[in-house]
Amino acid sequence: MLPRNLTIICITLVVSTACHVLQQRTHTALLVGEALEMIDRYYVEPVDDRQLILSALAGMTATLDQHSEFIPPVEYRAFQDTIQQEFAGIGIYVDQPSTDGPVRVITPLVGSPALAAGVLPGDEIIEVDGEVVATLDIREVSERLRGPVGTTVDLTLRRGDEEVKTTIVRDRIQMESVIGDHRDENNNWVYRLDENPRVAYVRMTSFGDKTVSELESVLRNLNNDFDAFVLDLRGNGGGLLNAAVEVADMFLNSGKIVSTKTRGGRLEEEAVATQGTLVNTNIPMAILIDHDSASASEIVTAALQDHGRAIVGGTRSFGKGTVQNILPLEYGRSALRLTVAKYFRPSDQNIHRGKDDDEDDIWGVTPDEGLAIEMDLPSLRRLMTLWQEASYPSLKGIDRTAFSSITTEASEAGGQDDIPEDATVWMLDKPLAAVVQRMLPEYRVEQSSEPEDDQDTETNEDLNKAA
Structure with a gap:
């Protein structure tokens, strides 16, 4: 066969394959479009096309694993705030005891504009900038409270039998992820046990953008001036994979920290500790975990346990050993959160708990012998x-x-x-x-x-x- 003919055949095969794939995808898109058109034309009530699309996206990801999801615009902004550990607002935590009742202040944050303005736990938010919000959903009220730094928001609060009006200037609210045992008289965290100051104690609530720098600052200030170190990861649902790797690296001189494997078990990446630690390796170390310690928390705990750097106490961890990528949609207004890989501890044991796994299977992180303690x-x-x-x-x-x-x-x-x-x-x-x-x-x-x-x-x- 002439080389020219062989080239033509190869090009034809590539084009045909591409056309076949495109036809399949086009057929799927046409199916969704046809369904939308029929709903819009025949459904008994008027419909919002965008809401139908959002529902379709949520339905698609619902057929995947429990950690993959479509994140709509409002929730995506909140998700980004959590990862970035900051947002622009007045600095309060709120809840909504009943769906048809007002949003209530649980507490103002330390150093927040709300605290300075005299907002108290238990205050009910009745009006925001003159608009009655007593029956609005908690998300709608939270959106109205947030806004650009330096702008003001007028609140009417119900405090017992009286109404209190206040004006608060919004500011950049920092969400700390590294906290200590207690606060001193200046409301600064003390990273030592109150009962024994020679034991350094750090509790991490998440793994966000600022977690690594927060922890590094704490450890440098402690300067190895302690007899034992406790890292408390109980209730920490995880966060950024790179943050987990960098945190583990602060305590390890060498060795594998975690490996990630994609579809088919193909090794994608292997994170290895670098020389040097922020805590002297001769100082004993312990990690506390519980049923809610997941993902990044399990990476750190498993790495330090496998290398014999830390003892582990508490209860068996959650067993979330999958990696999710955030893929923006609508030019960054919404996103898909998709599971793209699984990660494995240095011993190459599985961390993820499958839907059919039970207590006898290998998953998660188990406390050391004699340290498995369930609190009443x-x-x-x-x-x-x-x-x-x-x-x-x-x-x-x-x-x-x-x-x-x-x-x-x-x-x-x-x-x-x-x-x-x-x-x-x-x-x-x-x-x-x-x-x-x-x-x-x-x-x-x-x-x-x-x-x-x-x-x-x-x-x-x-x-x-x-x-």
Whole structure:
């Protein structure tokens, strides 16, 4: 066969293949378009074409795994705020106890414009810039509270039986992801245990854009002036993969941190620790995890556990070992969040828990022997209250039952009354005490007795929305 003829045949095959793929995709697009046209023409009520498209996108991703989704514009802005750890607003956390009732302030943030303006926990937001918002959804109210830095917003708040009017200047609100054990008299975090300042303690709530720089600053200021180090990742649902790698690298001199594999098990990338650490490798270290520690939290914990750098206490982690990419749509107004790979710990063991996996399968991160400790729910609920009061001093002295999704009856059934009123974090936090005593055997502090009854099924008090 002449070379010229062979070239023509190859070109024909390529063009034919491309046309076939294009025809398949065009056919699918035409099918969606035809359905939209029929709904618009025949459906009994008027329809919003854009809403139908958004619903179609949500439906497509719903057939994938639980971590893939379509993110519409409003939620995408909130998602970006979470990752970037900042937003422009007045600095309050809010919830909405009933769908037809007003949005309520849970707490103003430390150093926020709202705190300076005298906004208090429990205030109900009735009007925003003269518009009545008492019956609007929490997302709509949050959108009205946010705005460009330097602009003002006029609020009418219901505080008990009176209405309070205030004007607040919006500012750039920083969302911290690295916090300590308690705050000092100037509301600055103290990264040492109150019961034993020789134990450094850092709690990370997420892995965002600023997490690495936040943690690096804390560790440099501590300057290895401690006898043991605790990294608390309980309740940390993860975040950015690169942040997890950089955090793990702060504690490891060498070795694999995590590997990612794409479709078909093909190795895509392998992250390796670099020389040098921010915590002396001779100083004992522990990591605390729980059922809600996921993704980036599991990467860090697994890496340090596999390399023998840290002991691990608490309960088995969530088991989210997949990587999601954020693919912008509509020129960045919305996005697709798609699972594109799975990641594996340095031992090459699987982290992700499949839909058919049970407790006997290999997934997640399991605490070290003797350090698997499940907290009783009444103690956990009280501990969360102390954590929130440390983060938001305005909550101290407030009747917290009004902000809890747990009923009074459930609290009584769960043994809440068995916990002393003056119970401290150390008395309540048995996993923390266990890892500290494992690292420093000479350190013993008496803890509260464990309530006998354990009937509660719900523990979290929601800090739902930031504005």
